[in-house]
Amino acid sequence: MSAYEALAGVYDALTEDVGYRRRADYLEKLFQKSGIPVHTVLDLACGTGEMTAILTERGYELIAADASPDMLARAREKAAGLAGEPPVFLHQTMTGLDLYGTVDAAVCCLDSLNYLTSPKDVQKAFQRLHLFIAPGGILIFDVNSVEKLASLDGQVFLDEREDVYCVWRTEYEKRSRICSYWMDIFTRRPDGGWSRSGEEHRQRGYTVDELRMWLMDAGFTRVRAYGDCRMAGPREKEQRIYFSAIRGK
Secondary structure: OOOOOOHHHOHHHHOOOOOHHHHHHHHHHHHHHHOOOOOEEEEEOOOOOHHHHHHHHOOOEEEEEEOOHHHHHHHHHHHOOOOOOOOEEEEOOOOOOOOOOOEEEEEEOOOHHHHOOOHHHHHHHHHHHHHHEEEEEEEEEEEEOHHHHHHOOOOEEEEEOOOEEEEEEEEEEOOOOEEEEEEEEEEEOOOOOEEEEEEEEEEEOOOHHHHHHHHHHOOEEEEEEEOOOOOOOOOOOOOEEEEEEEEOO
């Protein structure tokens, strides 16, 4: 089964504690700090479109792209009837991003960039983003830190909701910095029984120095790293690190 085919239908239930609105508040703080007016926003790797919906209702024009047709289908359903300009949804990968014009800002939320397990793909994604962010525009993304992924090695986790039950185990390979997640997802059927499906996900950890260098190589300037939803730099052993960068003019 392809990644997110099973997870798409239960993703929102399993991420209720993510705090999307708090994270949207933080994105807006970084928009304001950049000093440029932000109207059009790309939500890259938008998933089920929760951030897309929030930013749309706050008055931004959204383009939302994701590689998973199942996740995009959920995002389109969520966007139906939203106040504001209807988002444009694109079935595109991070490395194959291809817009018709430019945006004032691009965001890539909830460690989506970690799913690019090849450094060359991360560099290509930055190059594509540089093409489609307007000169002076801002890029904001967050990653799971190397320390966080390493700490997951050998762990088993359980997420349980009324109609969803998910067990996942992890394995971290130090040399490659790749963390593999094996997920068993159980969903309650209308007849009261349970259906089981499985998925495998892989993320790679990248250091602050690596990401800063690749952003600058792609033409971004004023690259900044922050702690999780903080305006200060990441602490030692920070679990989630945010980056902002300005598209050079």
